[in-house]
Amino acid sequence: MGSILNPKTGGEYYDNRLYQSFRELNPSNIEVITDKSFSKNRLELSKELYRRINNSDKNDITIYNTAIFPYIIFALFRNSLSRNKKVVLGIHHHFRFKEQSGFKRLIFYILEKLCLKLSTDIICPNPYIIDGLKKIGCNKVTYIGHPFEHKVQSISNHEKFKFLYVGTVYERKGLTYLIDAINLLPDKLKKEIELNIVGETSHTQYVDNLRTKINEYNLDSTIFLRGRVSKDDLNKYYCNAYCFLFPSLYEGYGLVIEEAMSYGLPVIAFNNSAIPYTIHDKENGLLANNRDSLDFARKIELAINDETLYEVMCKGALHSYSKSHSLTDFKKEINTLYTKLQKTYE
Known part of the structure; x- marks a missing residue:
């Protein structure tokens, strides 16, 4: 830490x-x-x-x-x-x-x-x-x-089906709900999706539980725990992502939400604590019912299937960051x- x-x-x-x-x-x-x-x-x-x-x-x-x-x-x-x-x-x-x-x-x-x-x-x-x-x-x-420095940086190329989470990997971040949500997606989507989880993995018991859940769901070729990465590699993950997934159970702010939006990425998150102060549903991201993995899965599907809405949210994400x-x-x-x-x- x-x-x-x-x-x-x-x-x-x-x-x-x-x-x-x-x-x-x-x-x-x-x-x-x-x-x-x-x-x-x-x-x-x-x-x-x-x-x-x-x-x-x-x-x-x-x-x-x-x-x-x-x-x-x-x-x-x-x-x-x-x-x-x-x-x-x-x-x-x-x-x-x-x-x-x-x-x-x-x-x-x-x-x-x-x-x-x-x-x-x-x-x-x-x-x-x-x-x-x-x-x-x-x-x-x-x-x-x-x-925020508001410096000029790369914008995501929005590679479809590539999803990203960035943050410390521990209980408050709600990653068990995210893994459940991925498992609830239609089988065809699960085969196409790649979810990269990037961040500190020092909470070993929790990380081990996540790995066990990933194995039980046969999602080893879908969900990847990348650990901490260099700034250059983190930038690449952002630039290749389609959406940012943030299943946190409680946030006082959620700095990483703004960071993701700076790349033009819509953010899908649970509707709790400070999160709706930054994410406005269907404007710069999507809000799922709190701790509801099925609803989170539906939001992921919506972001993939509704291209018009997706474009609106990408523009909204960049606009939100510009006002930070x-x-x-x-x-x-x-x-x-x-x-x-x-x-x-x-």
Whole structure:
């Protein structure tokens, strides 16, 4: 897995951009502490965060990813009681409690909500998450969208029957539903389709389960787990794809959706979480009923059989990407936030 200094996921790339942009504004007084820094002893992470936020005389701005809320919550609570409160900004990509179930989900909800409310401000890259924050009473939110360079690049040649998924291969990404959907396609289509699954495969148990399912369905010559690939090879996969398939079960944003659209690829995905904020049904992609593999299979068939609709969605995908947040917008918004914080807490 990656980190803010060695990004591999969409969220990590966002955090890295944020960090680099703040460094440009104040290069001498910013450093990175992540949960990876103290992976051998998470208690040390809690102690270090507490010390840096509450025992420092510097008027620093602390920025953290809210994924580490169990380790920073005591530091935030102590800071809230201090007369000389420090500025603590949380980067919130998605709600961790939604990945849990049962009693653990309730505990995560309480602690995550408290952590968010104790922060000075929350930086959020997606309107979907902002809506969710407001529903739980968190109104101190600053929207700074995911930045895209909008550089000139190749467009897919839309090779029919070639489908692509890009992303980390683990449970939240819903790939078992995608394999089921491919298996539900008519036999004639299954023989023609090629699905390339590209991305980190370090979650070995889940990957093994996928391989078993692929074998059971006799889809070894249809579905290929490619693992991580080079940038050049990834570009080739995008350029040769007909459609991008994204069966994720929960997304705070889904950066890879925009990436696929930059190649002119329509995206087929489940209708959940932040996904319909980016994918508009029959305009730049297709939305299937959530966790419904049969409906997902029907959407794949529709994309193949309705050429007029497919052309509309290809144009719509490129248009959506052209309207996405630029790197210039991103830096301006960070500068505005930084200036506001300096004036408020100087």
